[in-house]
Amino acid sequence: MSLHPPDLSSQNMADEQRGGEQQELSSAPPALEVDGISLAFREKRSSLPVLQDVSLTVKPGEFVSLIGPSGSGKSTLFHIIGGLLKPQQGRVRMHGQEVTGERGHISYMPQQPALFPWRTTLDNVLLGQENAPRKDTTARSRYASERREEALQWLEQVGLGTFAKAYPHTLSGGMQQRAAFLRALLSPQELMLLDEPFSALDALTRADMQQWLLRMWEENRRSVLFITHSIEEALLLSDRIYVLSARPATVMHIVDVPFPRPRREEITLDPRFSEWKRAMTGWMREEKHKLDGDMDNAESVHTNTPNDGVQRYE
Numbered sequence: 497m498s499l500h501p502p503d504l505s506s507q508n509m510a511d512e513q514r515g516g517e518q519q520e521l522s523s524a525p526p527a528l529e530v531d532g533i534s535l536a537f538r539e540k541r542s543s544l545p546v547l548q549d550v551s552l553t554v555k556p557g558e559f560v561s562l563i564g565p566s567g568s569g570k571s572t573l574f575h576i577i578g579g580l581l582k583p584q585q586g587r588v589r590m591h592g593q594e595v596t597g598e599r600g601h602i603s604y605m606p607q608q609p610a611l612f613p614w615r616t617t618l619d620n621v622l623l624g625q626e627n628a629p630r631k632d633t634t635a636r637s638r639y640a641s642e643r644r645e646e647a648l649q650w651l652e653q654v655g656l657g658t659f660a661k662a663y664p665h666t667l668s669g670g671m672q673q674r675a676a677f678l679r680a681l682l683s684p685q686e687l688m689l690l691d692e693p694f695s696a697l698d699a700l701t702r703a704d705m706q707q708w709l710l711r712m713w714e715e716n717r718r719s720v721l722f723i724t725h726s727i728e729e730a731l732l733l734s735d736r737i738y739v740l741s742a743r744p745a746t747v748m749h750i751v752d753v754p755f756p757r758p759r760r761e762e763i764t765l766d767p768r769f770s771e772w773k774r775a776m777t778g779w780m781r782e783e784k785h786k787l788d789g790d791m792d793n794a795e796s797v798h799t800n801t802p803n804d805g806v807q808r809y810e
């Protein structure tokens with residue numbers, strides 16, 4: 497495969513800008529380590545290999561994205577990290593502790609906001625704390641009134657103050673996603689998994705929400721693993737991007753995004769942004785073709801694609 501990544505020799509700016517705070521964090525164990533995960537869905541007579549020896553890391557306070565063709569296994573990987581599925585091989589560790597197959601360690605934001613229609617915006621936002629694992633005594637021991645006060649302040653801050661007592665159907669799609677994000681942000685679990693949270697929004701609202709998320713994340717610096725189909729979204733938001741191959745997914749490329757923070761929409765106009773976008777679009781197109789080939793020939797779905805090694809770009 498011929499690759500022409502942009503020349504980034506003079507562009508280690510992102511790391512330089514992160515400063516001393518990041519250095520301190522770098523000695524802490526990773527917020528998430530996915531180590532050699534393999535999984536095949538097994539049915540009576542057949543087996544569908546979906547993930548093959550996938551490893552990735554999210555350091556504390558990092559924003560990491562996962563991008564790959566449709567059906568490559570991104571959601572399956574999220575289900576493994578969230579403890580809903582057990583891999584046949586590999587381990588999941590969070591903050592240095594093994595949690596493979598265990599639930600309750602992550603906060604999660606799905607594609608659809610999944611707000612309960614019978615609860616107000618405020619009560620939906622509080623749900624993440626109410627559902628905190630029993631062993632999380634910090635979250636449970638806080639007074640309900642204190643939690644409500646904090647959630648109200650957050651709603652105010654994200655422009656939903658006047659909607660605190662409103663029910664979800666009266667909120668626009670973007671507002672619902674902001675409420676869903678707050679619910680995940682206020683959950684006691686440090687690591688947030690965001691599964692294509694903007695895919696159902698129109699293009700303009702999506703662009704607004706990307707900027708909003710960027711600001712929210714830069715102010716709060718939680719550890720995030722983010723699934724997206726949008727290369728531009730991944731480049732705009734992430735510190736690092738893992739590019740998955742077609743199914744069975746392997747990590748094909750790792751991109752350390754070189755743009756400094758704080759980032760604003762203007763970086764999309766930077767020629768290097770376009771170069772990265774072009775390179776990554778090429779990778780994705782190639783993988784999509786492989787997957788389409790798989791669809792035409794069901795037998796090949798059951799044959800592993802050789803892993804020709806991870807390409808890392810810094």
Ligand SMILES: Nc1ncnc2c1ncn2[C@@H]1O[C@H](COP(=O)(O)OP(=O)(O)OP(=O)(O)O)[C@@H](O)[C@H]1O
Nearest residue numbers: 537544546564565566567568569570571572573743
């Ligand atoms: N419970 C299951 N049993 C059998 N096959 C499954 C199951 N869940 C997912 N799959 C298959 O595993 C493959 C990967 O699915 P997954 O949803 O993880 O992909 P994805 O990369 O998240 O896709 P998309 O980007 O379209 O959301 C698909 O072929 C899907 O049909």
